[in-house]
Amino acid sequence: MEALIFDVKRFAVHDGPGLRTTIFFKGCPLSCLWCHNPESQSFNIEVCKAERKVGDRTTFYDKEMGYFSSVESLMDIIRKDSLYFEESGGGVTFSGGEPMMQIDFLLAVLMKCKEADIHTAVDTSGFASWDSFQKIMPYTDLFLFDIKHIDSEKHRLLTGVDNSVILDNLSKITNFGKKVWIRIPAIPTCNTDDNSISNIIHFIAQLKSDAISQINILPFHKLANHKYSNLGLQNCLTGINEPTSDEIQAIKQKFEILRIPILTKG
Amino acid sequence: MNNRIKLLRQATLDAQETISTERAQLMTQFYKSEEAFAVSLPVRRALSFDYLMTNKALCINANELIVGERGPKPKSTPTYPEVSLHTVKDLDILDEREKVFFKVSQHDKDIYQQEIIPYWKGKSNRDKIMAALPQQWKDAYDAGVFTEFQEQRAPGHTVAGKKIFDKGLKDLIAEVDQSLDKIDYINDTRAHDKSEMLKAMRIAATAIIKYAHRNADELMKMAALEDDDTRKEELVRMSEICRCVPENAPQSFHQALQHYWFFHLGVITELNPWDSFNPGRLDQNLYKYYRHDIDNNIITVDQAKELLMSFWVKFNNHPAPPKMGVTALESNTYTDFALINVGGVKPDGSDATNELTYLILDVIEEMRLLQPSSMVQISKKNPDRLVKRALKIVKTGFGQPSMFNTDALVQEMIRQGKDIVDARNGGCSGCVETGAFGTEAYWLTGYFNLTKILELTLNNGFDKRTKKHIGLKTGELSQLDTFEKLMLAYNNQINHFATIKLMGNNIIERVIAENITAPFLSLIVDDCISSGIDYNRGGARYNTSYIQGVGLGSVTDNLTALRYHVYENKTISLQELKQAIDNNFVNNYALRETLIFDTPKYGNDDDYADDQARAVFEMFFNAIDNKPSTRGGKYRINLLPTTCHVYFGSVIGAMPDGRLAGEPLSEGISPVQGADKCGPTAVLNSAAKLDHIRTGGTLLNQKFTPAFFNDESAYDKLTAVVRSYFRMDGHHIQFNVIDADTLRDAQKNPEKYKNLIVRVAGYSDYFNDLGTDLQNEIINRTEHENC
Numbered sequence A: 001m002e003a004l005i006f007d008v009k010r011f012a013v014h015d016g017p018g019l020r021t022t023i024f025f026k027g028c029p030l031s032c033l034w035c036h037n038p039e040s041q042s043f044n045i046e047v048c049k050a051e052r053k054v055g056d057r058t059t060f061y062d063k064e065m066g067y068f069s070s071v072e073s074l075m076d077i078i079r080k081d082s083l084y085f086e087e088s089g090g091g092v093t094f095s096g097g098e099p100m101m102q103i104d105f106l107l108a109v110l111m112k113c114k115e116a117d118i119h120t121a122v123d124t125s126g127f128a129s130w131d132s133f134q135k136i137m138p139y140t141d142l143f144l145f146d147i148k149h150i151d152s153e154k155h156r157l158l159t160g161v162d163n164s165v166i167l168d169n170l171s172k173i174t175n176f177g178k179k180v181w182i183r184i185p186a187i188p189t190c191n192t193d194d195n196s197i198s199n200i201i202h203f204i205a206q207l208k209s210d211a212i213s214q215i216n217i218l219p220f221h222k223l224a225n226h227k228y229s230n231l232g233l234q235n236c237l238t239g240i241n242e243p244t245s246d247e248i249q250a251i252k253q254k255f256e257i258l259r260i261p262i263l264t265k266g
Numbered sequence B: 001m002n003n004r005i006k007l008l009r010q011a012t013l014d015a016q017e018t019i020s021t022e023r024a025q026l027m028t029q030f031y032k033s034e035e036a037f038a039v040s041l042p043v044r045r046a047l048s049f050d051y052l053m054t055n056k057a058l059c060i061n062a063n064e065l066i067v068g069e070r071g072p073k074p075k076s077t078p079t080y081p082e083v084s085l086h087t088v089k090d091l092d093i094l095d096e097r098e099k100v101f102f103k104v105s106q107h108d109k110d111i112y113q114q115e116i117i118p119y120w121k122g123k124s125n126r127d128k129i130m131a132a133l134p135q136q137w138k139d140a141y142d143a144g145v146f147t148e149f150q151e152q153r154a155p156g157h158t159v160a161g162k163k164i165f166d167k168g169l170k171d172l173i174a175e176v177d178q179s180l181d182k183i184d185y186i187n188d189t190r191a192h193d194k195s196e197m198l199k200a201m202r203i204a205a206t207a208i209i210k211y212a213h214r215n216a217d218e219l220m221k222m223a224a225l226e227d228d229d230t231r232k233e234e235l236v237r238m239s240e241i242c243r244c245v246p247e248n249a250p251q252s253f254h255q256a257l258q259h260y261w262f263f264h265l266g267v268i269t270e271l272n273p274w275d276s277f278n279p280g281r282l283d284q285n286l287y288k289y290y291r292h293d294i295d296n297n298i299i300t301v302d303q304a305k306e307l308l309m310s311f312w313v314k315f316n317n318h319p320a321p322p323k324m325g326v327t328a329l330e331s332n333t334y335t336d337f338a339l340i341n342v343g344g345v346k347p348d349g350s351d352a353t354n355e356l357t358y359l360i361l362d363v364i365e366e367m368r369l370l371q372p373s374s375m376v377q378i379s380k381k382n383p384d385r386l387v388k389r390a391l392k393i394v395k396t397g398f399g400q401p402s403m404f405n406t407d408a409l410v411q412e413m414i415r416q417g418k419d420i421v422d423a424r425n426g427g428c429s430g431c432v433e434t435g436a437f438g439t440e441a442y443w444l445t446g447y448f449n450l451t452k453i454l455e456l457t458l459n460n461g462f463d464k465r466t467k468k469h470i471g472l473k474t475g476e477l478s479q480l481d482t483f484e485k486l487m488l489a490y491n492n493q494i495n496h497f498a499t500i501k502l503m504g505n506n507i508i509e510r511v512i513a514e515n516i517t518a519p520f521l522s523l524i525v526d527d528c529i530s531s532g533i534d535y536n537r538g539g540a541r542y543n544t545s546y547i548q549g550v551g552l553g554s555v556t557d558n559l560t561a562l563r564y565h566v567y568e569n570k571t572i573s574l575q576e577l578k579q580a581i582d583n584n585f586v587n588n589y590a591l592r593e594t595l596i597f598d599t600p601k602y603g604n605d606d607d608y609a610d611d612q613a614r615a616v617f618e619m620f621f622n623a624i625d626n627k628p629s630t631r632g633g634k635y636r637i638n639l640l641p642t643t644c645h646v647y648f649g650s651v652i653g654a655m656p657d658g659r660l661a662g663e664p665l666s667e668g669i670s671p672v673q674g675a676d677k678c679g680p681t682a683v684l685n686s687a688a689k690l691d692h693i694r695t696g697g698t699l700l701n702q703k704f705t706p707a708f709f710n711d712e713s714a715y716d717k718l719t720a721v722v723r724s725y726f727r728m729d730g731h732h733i734q735f736n737v738i739d740a741d742t743l744r745d746a747q748k749n750p751e752k753y754k755n756l757i758v759r760v761a762g763y764s765d766y767f768n769d770l771g772t773d774l775q776n777e778i779i780n781r782t783e784h785e786n787c
Helices: A071-080 A082-088 A099-115 A130-139 A152-159 A164-175 A194-205 A225-231 A245-258 B003-014 B022-032 B041-055 B088-096 B106-120 B125-132 B135-143 B169-182 B191-225 B229-244 B253-270 B287-295 B301-316 B325-330 B355-367 B384-395 B406-415 B420-424 B450-458 B483-515 B519-524 B552-568 B574-582 B589-597 B607-624 B644-650 B680-688 B706-710 B713-727 B740-748 B772-780
Strands: A002-012 A020-025 A046-054 A057-065 A067-070 A091-095 A119-124 A142-146 A179-186 A212-219 B018-020 B076-078 B339-343 B373-378 B402-405 B427-429 B433-435 B440-449 B542-550 B634-639 B701-704 B732-737 B757-759 B764-766
Touching: A002 A071, A002 A099, A002 B680, A020 A071, A020 A099, A046 A225, A046 B589, A057 B589, A067 A071, A071 A082, A071 A099, A071 B680, A082 B713, A091 A099, A099 A119, A099 A130, A130 A164, A142 A164, A164 A179, A179 A245, A194 A245, A212 A245, B003 B301, B018 B088, B022 B041, B022 B076, B022 B106, B041 B191, B041 B253, B041 B519, B088 B106, B125 B483, B135 B483, B169 B191, B169 B519, B191 B229, B191 B253, B191 B519, B229 B253, B253 B287, B253 B301, B253 B519, B287 B301, B287 B355, B301 B355, B325 B644, B339 B355, B339 B427, B355 B373, B355 B384, B373 B384, B373 B406, B373 B427, B384 B713, B384 B732, B402 B406, B402 B713, B406 B420, B406 B427, B406 B433, B433 B440, B440 B450, B440 B483, B440 B644, B450 B483, B450 B542, B450 B552, B450 B644, B483 B542, B483 B552, B483 B607, B542 B644, B552 B574, B552 B589, B552 B607, B574 B589, B607 B634, B607 B680, B644 B772, B680 B701, B680 B713, B701 B706, B706 B713, B706 B732, B713 B732, B740 B772
Parallel strands: A020 A091, A091 A119, A119 A142, A142 A179, A179 A212, B018 B076, B339 B373, B373 B402, B440 B542, B542 B634, B701 B732
Antiparallel strands: A002 A020, A002 A067, A046 A057, B402 B732, B427 B433, B757 B764
16 A cells, blocks of 8 residues: 655654654645645646755756555554654654545554554645544554634635535544644635634633643745745745734633643644 | 852963974983983983972962972973974964964974974984884875874873872882882883883882972962961862872872872873863762761862863863874864763672763763863663763753763673673773773774775876876776675775885884883883883783774775675766766766665665675774784774765765765764664664774764754653664764754854854864864754754
């Protein structure tokens, strides 16, 4: 069995507790306007323009984005940092893209991780079947679960998909007592207005409270702009500015009513 | 930091490095006297030390609490003509060079020309070493295959144990007398040597007591003239302290610091030993006095801190003696490598941290001085608090303290055959060198250019730069048709040059033994007194000689490039690659790009590359380890560079890893600058594939941007990184926290960054004092961005 992966990042410090290795699956059913990993969206291997520098000379070449990886070869990389996981209370995070789109592989690798006593986190958009969630829940210690918007029409405009299945899944996994970190991208003009924020807060408030152990507010950033042009993709959010730290603080303050620890980066 | 400390700190920062001819003149006067040659060598050395301590000018600086300067004023640095004689041209260079200069007045140059040079020419230890060494050694030295530590400086590389903090010189003299009484003049054929050595130790001990009393007298005179009542009282108290220590064992915290300082001055005045001298496990050695004074309300914590800070300034007043030529290149810095150790374990193996550990860390953070350097020893038994406290200081960006793995150090020393208690009482000094404090003479003898030897292998033993055939004829390129044959040829060349280096060392050790006895240092290090043998002749309980391998990352990447492209994938022929490197890759960008980007590299936790690191480690280890030295000890290996990776790179042409001619090599066991692409855990895992326990020290630098520390959880995460590396037996790790933009700005506007201290390799230095090459290299080192 193989999965299409586009990157493995070791020493990841914001994708869950402790020091982690994050595996980025390629392919996503969503196409969020602000996506900072546009190379993660397509389910195919793409060719991207890349440059490399030797001294003053820069050359350009075509770089293949994405490769197929077996469970074993992924486990080999994950195991390399198991000491750091142990010392820091870290582990492995499956991210993407949408890892749940390659559910059989995800399940297989999660089972292997649990066999090796490695803490597992799945970073998901939530846009997957409940059946898929049920499969992986026994082997997943933590979900990093995105809420992008509560209004389903807005959600469709911003991400290309309806949010009802997403919110439904979130309610269900919290009811099951799974540990969840909620991640909210803060995208000016998209979801940072008072109403959008307040709806998100209300939604979280009605979830089973002890399941949510952290809220991450992820400020929009423009670092991915060059990725769009290198991939020959259109960037739909070029006109938006990064939120100021004051704006982020203001959003954070609103969330404090939930009495859940809040981190403003991720 | 109170006002006194602010003033003292500013004064030491403002003091200019100069050369003082005082010591050279006094030594010359003494050596010209009849008395000097009526006695044995050890006694002559002791009498010359007595002459120095009796006649050198006293220097008591405004506001200070600890007294005693090596020169007539702070940073006024003596020369040691009996060890190495500077020419007038040398003095011109020292005076005029842009970095690490020492100002020399015309008057002093004239003194050198008229008094010093005429007497010492041909008589210095250096002259004798050079006369004794064979041509083969000189050719390899000139080619940059290795360096030689003892060529301009006396061996030192030793650290105070607890003994000198607990005993007065009176006690040591009693031990000397006891040892003298025990000499068996009938059955011991070395009885006379021993009695002369012990007599010399007695003279040296008395000399430093006299010097302390001279300071006591001077302080009383100053007190009489002092208008300020508070200072007057202080001067009287300081005078009383100098009357008491180092003759008697200290009775208070203040006395203990002054006591050590006299020992320190004695060691660095007697000779110019490497790594100056070092109070070692300061939080352990001083704790008894600290506890006593605090519990009995003799001093407050603030006063203890003020005394420590005052003590810190004394180190900074004493730059390393001026180095020249290759010695200046291999260790180009004012720092003299006194490395304060805190933390670690007690003699019984339990957690050694105490209140003073943390107070000393506060002092380190606030003082931010080049000297003394500082480190924390971290055992699995020490609390995370210690690691986090150290990381908080590291975050402030001046490259201190570095972090050492106590559990690994102890294992290293046990492997070398040391007693477990001696091992637990040890630590690291200099950059990263392991030693048993108070009982070991562990001499660094020179850097060994692992990458240069590969270049020589690729040229069948011929050095293109010096145009001499200096290596073995291990085969033309056409004969090296398998990777195994290449590795065998390289191994043979390593053995060849190791043999030359060891042979040279054994000659040099004998020249030192016959010329530069160190009776004062011998009082300090066990078991010189009980054995009656000089420190420089193997009198210490343990005698280790280290050879330090340089460029492990570079040579690994070179061998890996050859294995991957030439021997396994056969995409490049050896001849083609050789031609490209001989041409320094001119018009061969594509090949160079392939070598840099499309080749496995050390530092990425990739066994394909790391296997070569392991192989080179074994070759180097087998060539050196356990060979006997003339002092009755053994040779061991280290992997550290100080600044030698820059010099060693400058003597090597372009290489198969894509490195251009003359560029610096990798430092310590760090990857080649920019070659690590998989983050710090991958670097550490690669580094941990080497067997650190079979070395006497390895050096690993990791650079982080300040942004990484914005999040409080960063401290927990880095603590986990340190703990993990140490669980894998990693010896040392150092974090450098400064962003590249700041460094670039500092390079452009040095005047704005006078006090910018950065980590170099096992020590920190002023960024402005580094050569441009080294500055560039530090800027280029991998930055681990906020992930």
